[in-house]
Amino acid sequence: MERKDAVIAGGKPMTLVGPEIKAGDKAPDFTCLDAKMNPVRLSDTRGKIRLVASVPSLDTMVCSLETTRFNKEAEKLPADKVAVIVVSVDLPFAQDRFCSMEGIKNVKVLSDHRDTAMGQAYGVLIKETRLLSRAVFVVDESDVVRYVEYVGELGKHPDYDAALKAVNGLVESKRAAA
Numbered sequence: 001m002e003r004k005d006a007v008i009a010g011g012k013p014m015t016l017v018g019p020e021i022k023a024g025d026k027a028p029d030f031t032c033l034d035a036k037m038n039p040v041r042l043s044d045t046r047g048k049i050r051l052v053a054s055v056p057s058l059d060t061m062v063c064s065l066e067t068t069r070f071n072k073e074a075e076k077l078p079a080d081k082v083a084v085i086v087v088s089v090d091l092p093f094a095q096d097r098f099c100s101m102e103g104i105k106n107v108k109v110l111s112d113h114r115d116t117a118m119g120q121a122y123g124v125l126i127k128e129t130r131l132l133s134r135a136v137f138v139v140d141e142s143d144v145v146r147y148v149e150y151v152g153e154l155g156k157h158p159d160y161d162a163a164l165k166a167v168n169g170l171v172e173s174k175r176a177a178a
Contacts (some may be wrong), residue, residue: 028121032110054132074106091112117134
């Protein structure tokens with residue numbers, strides 16, 4: 001499935017490969033690689049609330065700032081209840097270097113370079129460049145997508161406040177139910 005003109009990169013319309021995920025959908029599982037080239041699946045964090053952000057490349061300003069921001073925000077979230085994941089197609093070695101240089105410790109940074117499994121499952125793979133578009137998904141502990149933002153222009157930031165509000169709302173609901 002392809003979605004033509006779904007995002008803008010450098011003023012040019014680009015095609016996204018994969019379905020458009022919506023709130024209420026079952027979150028597709030995916031496998032990416034961590035810094036040690038070990039496979040990591042979304043389902044490895046089942047039982048937690050997940051904020052999953054896809055970014056084009058950590059070597060770009062907006063992606064770097066976004067990852068750093070989510071790392072700072074993750075410090076304020078209960079680590080036993082919430083996992084924050086950033087996915088790009090950067091090589092795991094480059095991601096590891098970026099995380100070391102930027103002090104990224106609260107976010108799992110994963111590489112989708114091998115199979116673009118996350119990119120295709122969540123409809124964020126850019127056909128023309130084989131990069132991921134910028135998007136944020138919040139998935140509850142039962143693997144239901146509760147929040148989605150596909151950022152229409154790659155050079156723009158996501159709505160951090162809305163994504164974090166969705167995460168915190170799920171955390172509060174979980175506390176109230178306990």
